[in-house]
Amino acid sequence: MKKTSIFRALELQARTQIEDYLASQPQFSVKGLTPLFINGHQYGWLESCTAAKLLHFSERWIKQDGKVELQGKDIADELQQAARYLQQEGLIGGWRNESYGVYAEDEHGQFDFTNSLCSLERASFRRYGFLSRAVHINAYYPDGTLSLGRRASTKSIDPNLLDNMAAGGIPMGELVLDCAIRELKEEAGVTRDVAKRIEFVETIHIQRNESDGTHNEILYCFDLALPEDFVPCNQDGEVATFYRLDQMDAINSLELMTWDAGRTSASFLLRKGRLSL
Template identity: 40%
Template sequence: MSADEMLDRIAYWRQTQARFDTTGLLPWAVEGLAAGWVSPALADRLLQSELFLTEGRGLALDPRLGGPLMRSRALQELAEQLRDEGWIKGWRDERYDWMDDWGRVRFSLERSAFRTLGLCSRAIHVNGYIEDGGLWLGTRATHKSVDPGKLDNLTAGGIASGESPEDTLQRELAEEAGVPARLAGFARPVGILRSQRREPDGVHDELLYCYDLPLPDDFAPVNTDGEVSQFQLLQPPQVAEQLGAMTWDAAAVTVAWLGRWLDGEC
């Protein structure tokens, strides 16, 4: 496959991706800051909780709740109620931080509630490649609740409450791909992408912290946490052919890597 053919594949993939459409959704805010999107039915349920107020055409978290700690406690209790009522699926017992544009944590909340409430989460994605251009891709385990069996980057994972992107990078590389710390140190940040789309369980909104990681030719990733069923090493033209088999987020991160590879940057 020529470079032009690869660019055509990438362009086709871009055309097949749906635009984020907020039609029929209501926004909600925290201290005047846009926070998330919910359906009208869920908006009614949130108002019943007495933690939210009507504001404009949407909702606002009641400022009388207090600061980040009190907000976190109240929202976590609400999330547990929503789980018991069937609004939230796939409970993880793991918290994410919701941060404002200045990087300040405004509250932390159960991970699985983020999509339900349309909140922006954060994740790391790593392109693991070798110098001849081969890129390592993983296949997500079939038991995963999100995108089972789809192709993914070498490593991808959500940034848990209290973690920095670098903390998550080290942890996920070790758990998902068996990459030792001495190799993980070669990962370099290459940008942040934002992924937004509607899903059956709410709104997926995530900042993807992207890294490129050069790996030795004789290194083979090994999964240690059961979340990846297999890894395969593909050449860039093969990767371009597989974009449609990848998760949307992984494909977006991979497309950016393919662009750098075509430009001779990796």
């Protein structure tokens, strides 16, 4: 068999492996969930246990016509107090003291991220089924190897799993690009001169059922070409260690990543990978 034929066979095998991984990603189902409406607009999804707790918490939470609705003023205070109650009841863990913006879809299925309903504790978003946003950066070296991090064992979500070199949620009031540059500094010690080379490539909307609610998140995905001599160094205690993997090792590691990081890395490998090498 000619060398080019061998390379093509290897590339086809690699692509098939990535596509099989993508097909294995969990899908979202509304079975057993109740839509959450706020002042007439749907914002999230509630599991039956969460809906029951909220209906017990305050008379402002009403169930009718197959949905749970919260109406009135001071929505932010009610959501925050209810979230604290859910935490006390054991339904929310890992309180972050970070605020995300709460957004609803318009009639065209679009979101206006310049206009939020309110800000709310990050840890409550899955229980409410609210949409969150995050940045993910695929960092790679001139030879095509990728830099991946292993999440610290102290992380409240997905401890010890592999992740992109830098990734993180976008807090209320922070711009997407600023968040990406900040996460690169905090998680991998990337200087601003290197970080500003990042290239925005795509958004990916992830939605799936999790044990702690609905994970509904928009991922803003970036590529970052690293200098050959760059050595990542975590600054905030959220990454235990880093690995530099060739692309086949990265493909074989997809199942060891968080679902979001794996989805982001798989997209990078299909889009930009040298899969026959």
